[in-house]
Amino acid sequence: MTAARPLRADAARNRKLLLAAAADEFAEHGLDASVADIARRAGVGKGTVFRHFATKDELVAAILIDRMEALSDLGERLYESDDADAAMREFLTAAAMQRQERDLSFLAGASESMADVNRARERMTAAIDRLVARARERGAMREDVTGTDVFLLMCAPNYVAGYVPNASPDLWRRYLALILDGLRPEGARPLPEAAPDLG
Amino acid sequence: MTAARPLRADAARNRKLLLAAAADEFAEHGLDASVADIARRAGVGKGTVFRHFATKDELVAAILIDRMEALSDLGERLYESDDADAAMREFLTAAAMQRQERDLSFLAGASESMADVNRARERMTAAIDRLVARARERGAMREDVTGTDVFLLMCAPNYVAGYVPNASPDLWRRYLALILDGLRPEGARPLPEAAPDLG
DNA sequence: TACCAAGTTGACCGCCCGGTCCGGTTAGTG
DNA sequence: CACTAACCGGACCGGGCGGTCAACTTGGTA
Numbered sequence: 449m450t451a452a453r454p455l456r457a458d459a460a461r462n463r464k465l466l467l468a469a470a471a472d473e474f475a476e477h478g479l480d481a482s483v484a485d486i487a488r489r490a491g492v493g494k495g496t497v498f499r500h501f502a503t504k505d506e507l508v509a510a511i512l513i514d515r516m517e518a519l520s521d522l523g524e525r526l527y528e529s530d531d532a533d534a535a536m537r538e539f540l541t542a543a544a545m546q547r548q549e550r551d552l553s554f555l556a557g558a559s560e561s562m563a564d565v566n567r568a569r570e571r572m573t574a575a576i577d578r579l580v581a582r583a584r585e586r587g588a589m590r591e592d593v594t595g596t597d598v599f600l601l602m603c604a605p606n607y608v609a610g611y612v613p614n615a616s617p618d619l620w621r622r623y624l625a626l627i628l629d630g631l632r633p634e635g636a637r638p639l640p641e642a643a644p645d646l647g
Numbered sequence: 648m649t650a651a652r653p654l655r656a657d658a659a660r661n662r663k664l665l666l667a668a669a670a671d672e673f674a675e676h677g678l679d680a681s682v683a684d685i686a687r688r689a690g691v692g693k694g695t696v697f698r699h700f701a702t703k704d705e706l707v708a709a710i711l712i713d714r715m716e717a718l719s720d721l722g723e724r725l726y727e728s729d730d731a732d733a734a735m736r737e738f739l740t741a742a743a744m745q746r747q748e749r750d751l752s753f754l755a756g757a758s759e760s761m762a763d764v765n766r767a768r769e770r771m772t773a774a775i776d777r778l779v780a781r782a783r784e785r786g787a788m789r790e791d792v793t794g795t796d797v798f799l800l801m802c803a804p805n806y807v808a809g810y811v812p813n814a815s816p817d818l819w820r821r822y823l824a825l826i827l828d829g830l831r832p833e834g835a836r837p838l839p840e841a842a843p844d845l846g
Numbered sequence: 847t848a849c850c851a852a853g854t855t856g857a858c859c860g861c862c863c864g865g866t867c868c869g870g871t872t873a874g875t876g
Numbered sequence: 877c878a879c880t881a882a883c884c885g886g887a888c889c890g891g892g893c894g895g896t897c898a899a900c901t902t903g904g905t906a
Binding site: 480 | 679792796799800803806807808810811812814815817818820821822824825826827828829830831832833834835836838839840841842843845846
């Protein structure tokens with residue numbers, strides 16, 4: 449998929465501008481930021497957007513894939529670290545720091561048909577699974593929590609903090625800390641409902 | 648505001664049908680379910696919707712207010728109970744059980760101008776504050792958590808579970824349990840960032 | 847029963863969105 | 877340079893949205 453033909457210089461530049469603009473716009477206005485606004489922000493015509501991404505969904509997918517690849521890299525790197533607890537914390541912090549939109553549906557409908565997104569997601573969940581497994585071995589995480597749980601909880605801090613009107617931009621850290629404490633073994637009460645499986 | 652003039656029988660019936668239909672439709676398709684769909688589901692013309700609610704936002708507000716009033720009632724009733732921990736659990740369970748839409752913005756922009764929503768929200772947060780204060784006194788909740796925190800975390804379980812494609816309809820209970828464990832004093836590590844204030 | 851205010855309805859409006867298309871522009875090559 | 881394929885831009889299209897309105901129906905009353 450990458451570099452079937454080398455991209456022309458201006459095209460490559462515009463592609464990057466578009467991805468950045470789209471990420472910003474989505475972060476500010478959620479997934480229903482308009483393509484026209486994104487184009488304007490990138491200083492580019494609307495047609496150019498669709499030359500690079502056949503569909504708005506494909507643009508979203510591209511952003512998602514970028515982020516998930518970055519997180520996969522980080523997760524794999526952190527697996528080398530000794531401190532399983534710190535690794536977990538660092539990973540989730542990084543995940544939250546890419547200002548996630550309110551409602552990235554990288555699991556539901558949309559992505560089911562997008563093989564690339566699924567592939568990136570699977571790589572990332574694999575990385576998470578390993579981090580979780582090791583944290584559990586080291587007693588840094590409760591036994592009944594799975595990688596999928598962690599994956600799902602990943603965006604919750606942003607979601608929660610996102611509803612506070614004039615919040616500190618770091619407010620999510622508070623809720624991440626709260627969730628992290630919930631993931632630890634101390635005082636864990638058994639969980640109802642089996643952990644989900646994203647197939 | 649209520650009963651300035653007694654509503655005609657059919658109008659009252661339609662109003663209830665509409666609120667129910669809207670709640671269902673929002674639960675299924677999120678806040679951008681169309682007014683036309685809601686009307687159809689209620690077995691009513693689109694014009695009727697706007698006779699009862701001047702604006703789509705007002706319809707959303709009406710649902711929100713209903714729910715918050717119900718939760719306020721429950722919260723105040725639970726304050727009588729002895730078991731502060733169970734009370735907290737019961738309250739948050741009830742909150743999650745009203746199938747919350749993915750993105751109820753009852754805090755941000757929209758509602759800021761809507762005095763009724765704000766009033767209902769203030770009553771509810773007051774009820775939550777009291778529950779939290781007592782739970783803290785009884786040692787059932789960590790000291791650094793506020794009522795606002797709990798309020799914000801209230802919908803997170805639904806949000807998290809909402810991304811699992813064919814999830815058990817009770818999956819949210821798992822994440823609620825996880826969050827509840829995080830709210831308890833055992834193994835609590837100090838939280839970064841001050842608790843937010845919703846003004 | 848006769849009346850009318852209250853309620854209902856669906857066609858209609860303007861707007862904005864995702865996506866198309868084609869005439870004009872430009873990067874790279876020989 | 878000159879040439880061309882890749883690229884760009886923005887007017888344009890169909891569709892769906894929230895919201896309006898004027899003609900019609902109906903619940904309550906005297």
